[in-house]
Amino acid sequence: MTAPPLLAVGDLSVTxxxxxxxxxxxxxxxxxxxxxxxxxxxxxxxxxxxVTAQAIMGILDPAGRVxxxxxxxxxxxxxxASASELADMRGREFAMIxxxxxxxxxxxxxxGDQIADVLARHEHLKGAAARDRAMEMLALVKITDPRRRLDxxxxxxxxxxxxxxxxxxxxxxxxxxxxxxxxxxxLDVTTQAAIMDLIGELGRSRGMATVLITHDLGLAAEHCGxxxxxxxGHVVEDAPAAQLFAAPRHPYTAKLLAATPRPGRHLExxxxxxxxxxxxxxxxxxxxxxxxxxxxxxxxxxxPALDAIVTPSPDGERRVLCVRPLMGLAA
Amino acid sequence: MTALLDVAGLCRRFTxxxxxxxxxxxxxRPGVLHAVDAVDLRIGExxxxxxxxxxxxxxxTLARVVARLIDPSEGSIRFAGEDIGQIAAxxxxxxxxxxxxxxxxxxxxxxxxxxxxxxDCIADPIRRMDPGAAAKVADRVHELAALVSLPETLLxxxxxxxxxxxxxxxxxxxxxxxxxxxxxxxxxTSALDVSVQVVVLKLLxxxxxxxxxxxxxxxxxxxxxxxxxxxxxxxxxxxxxxxGTVGQIFERPSxxxxxxxxxxxxxxxxGRTPQRIQLSGDPRSPIDPDPRICxxxxxxxxxxxxxxxxxxxxxxxxxxxxxxCHLADAA
Ligand SMILES: Nc1ncnc2c1ncn2[C@@H]1O[C@H](COP(=O)(O)OP(=O)(O)OP(=O)(O)O)[C@@H](O)[C@H]1O
Ligand SMILES: Nc1ncnc2c1ncn2[C@@H]1O[C@H](COP(=O)(O)OP(=O)(O)OP(=O)(O)O)[C@@H](O)[C@H]1O
Ligand SMILES: [Mg+2]
Ligand SMILES: [Mg+2]
Numbered sequence: 001m002t003a004p005p006l007l008a009v010g011d012l013s014v015t016x017x018x019x020x021x022x023x024x025x026x027x028x029x030x031x032x033x034x035x036x037x038x039x040x041x042x043x044x045x046x047x048x049x050x051v052t053a054q055a056i057m058g059i060l061d062p063a064g065r066v067x068x069x070x071x072x073x074x075x076x077x078x079x080x081a082s083a084s085e086l087a088d089m090r091g092r093e094f095a096m097i098x099x100x101x102x103x104x105x106x107x108x109x110x111x112g113d114q115i116a117d118v119l120a121r122h123e124h125l126k127g128a129a130a131r132d133r134a135m136e137m138l139a140l141v142k143i144t145d146p147r148r149r150l151d152x153x154x155x156x157x158x159x160x161x162x163x164x165x166x167x168x169x170x171x172x173x174x175x176x177x178x179x180x181x182x183x184x185x186x187l188d189v190t191t192q193a194a195i196m197d198l199i200g201e202l203g204r205s206r207g208m209a210t211v212l213i214t215h216d217l218g219l220a221a222e223h224c225g226x227x228x229x230x231x232x233g234h235v236v237e238d239a240p241a242a243q244l245f246a247a248p249r250h251p252y253t254a255k256l257l258a259a260t261p262r263p264g265r266h267l268e269x270x271x272x273x274x275x276x277x278x279x280x281x282x283x284x285x286x287x288x289x290x291x292x293x294x295x296x297x298x299x300x301x302x303x304p305a306l307d308a309i310v311t312p313s314p315d316g317e318r319r320v321l322c323v324r325p326l327m328g329l330a331a
Numbered sequence: 332m333t334a335l336l337d338v339a340g341l342c343r344r345f346t347x348x349x350x351x352x353x354x355x356x357x358x359x360r361p362g363v364l365h366a367v368d369a370v371d372l373r374i375g376e377x378x379x380x381x382x383x384x385x386x387x388x389x390x391x392t393l394a395r396v397v398a399r400l401i402d403p404s405e406g407s408i409r410f411a412g413e414d415i416g417q418i419a420a421x422x423x424x425x426x427x428x429x430x431x432x433x434x435x436x437x438x439x440x441x442x443x444x445x446x447x448x449x450x451d452c453i454a455d456p457i458r459r460m461d462p463g464a465a466a467k468v469a470d471r472v473h474e475l476a477a478l479v480s481l482p483e484t485l486l487x488x489x490x491x492x493x494x495x496x497x498x499x500x501x502x503x504x505x506x507x508x509x510x511x512x513x514x515x516x517x518x519x520t521s522a523l524d525v526s527v528q529v530v531v532l533k534l535l536x537x538x539x540x541x542x543x544x545x546x547x548x549x550x551x552x553x554x555x556x557x558x559x560x561x562x563x564x565x566x567x568x569x570x571x572x573x574x575g576t577v578g579q580i581f582e583r584p585s586x587x588x589x590x591x592x593x594x595x596x597x598x599x600x601x602g603r604t605p606q607r608i609q610l611s612g613d614p615r616s617p618i619d620p621d622p623r624i625c626x627x628x629x630x631x632x633x634x635x636x637x638x639x640x641x642x643x644x645x646x647x648x649x650x651x652x653x654x655x656c657h658l659a660d661a662a
Binding site: 018020043044045046050061099100102103142143144145148151152156157158159160161163164182185186187188189190191192193215216217218219221222241242244245255256259260261262263265266267270271272273276279 | 345347348362383384385386387390391392437438440441480482484487491492494495496497499518521522523524525526527528529530532533536551552553554555557558559591592595596597598599600601602603604607610613614615616617618
């Protein structure tokens, strides 16, 4: 009997109202994260990674609505929690690093004060104690000269420094779950490695679970045990990292890997994934949203709805949303 | 290759930590942050220069000075033979050379007007700088959208209704609208997924070949550098650490910082962590740095006494390959 996961998302569907009709941004998204585990969500731009994070955190754009599904965090159904319960948990129990760090920071408060605010709200730290802790946090995310940088305003910091301030803010209250939306896109590889090591270390020492949203498959490969691949609002594949890289099952995952730069590959060798995401407002969206871009598609793929195929494996189960999955070596 | 851009002795300093009136009475002085310090740089016609370095080392600042959005504190900037470093940024906005240097910003959310549709964002430079083309604006915008593979259905959306990668493509379409001779790109691909990244890199490669455009390409992704750049400049804390061709930098890095950086590139293989060169020790502050001390001292694995008394200058390591390290050996 294994413990229930810390976070379990089940059949989550989200729709946005727009002038041109409803956008079906997420459909039956499911995945789970255990205590201390780091998983990655990867997928093309617009595939619904950030919307998934926003839905979990209860911070969807007002035009967005959760149509169906469950989000369980430590046994509590977040979709049924009251606004005040959620507000209290955000930052303390689960924290988020936003994709657009400069926009997510308050432009008219110094970064030291912003970290102190969070510490005051959730940890009841004040004055010099809060300032010391804030400085420690900045040092932890490798900001040089942290004492003097406490007084800096966001506009005085570089893009990657703002990103690291966001990380410091998110980690300040020792959350049990961290949702990090592209946390290291603006960081050089040495700083990125330091940040990922820090996140990994917090997973081991405090059991913090992390959902890493990223475009960087190389980063995901190195730091995440499990990878969730999203496409056009669907989870198309969910598998242990090693298996996913060795033998992708979903044709989309395979194409994503083929587009990834690697040592020895030239620009000509890299192939963009043909076509684009389908228009998510269409009323006749097929059950397989990859259908029109897939070179393996056939008649059975046109079914109006698909169910994920689940196969057990020693490192945890694999799921793939495809009627004609690739069957590589690692069965 | 004649130099399109020739930058010499470029410095950009910021005053930080302005003391309040009482602090001033107590003798507190503001600090001076040396974001860019005595940088020389040349970019040839049709050449792509990659600019890499640790987060906060001054890449964006250098890019903004070169793109003439902010003023240098010292030094000269020659563009197509004309000294544009002396023209105040505000005046340069109306200078005939303005359309020849365009910039793609690090943060697509910051650089797009939230009240404009994607269409208007792309049309704006054409309307402002190219009145002759005003009648054909719609055609041009659609052409540009196709060029960066931005679906036409997205053109009527506002920035907040677009995903991060979609916004990045709007930013690129907007910057190439006027066919500049020099495009300054500040992490143009960091918000892009691998598939769009391939499209954008191939597009930039083609624009370079077809129109002879030159790029200053700021990025953290060393794989991207390998794919698109001719030469690479490595910065460390405001100063140039090493400059050379892609082959020289990747195969025979001379500066210890360059070596550490290259060693931290994720392997892209699950479970295989690269043998990173760990940089321990505290980084030096860019605020009021000692002009005699090498900026890397303290973190450098092989610093000597001389590194603390004499700032290393760029020295030839090979044909067109220079490094600023007392201990580096010419190949
Ligand atoms: N407020 C909104 N109104 C309408 N559509 C929206 C809104 N927010 C998001 N969307 C749409 O939902 C889809 C998923 O967007 P999301 O931001 O989750 O993408 P993403 O996977 O995070 O992409 P990226 O990697 O580029 O950040 C996109 O098609 C996007 O245009
Ligand atoms: N307006 C400003 N006022 C004060 N300091 C500034 C200002 N703009 C930049 N700086 C400082 O200049 C230094 C270089 O910043 P810059 O944004 O150029 O770095 P970067 O190399 O682009 O970093 P990143 O990779 O994180 O984007 C940083 O220490 C930053 O804090
Ligand atoms: Mg996103
Ligand atoms: Mg920058």
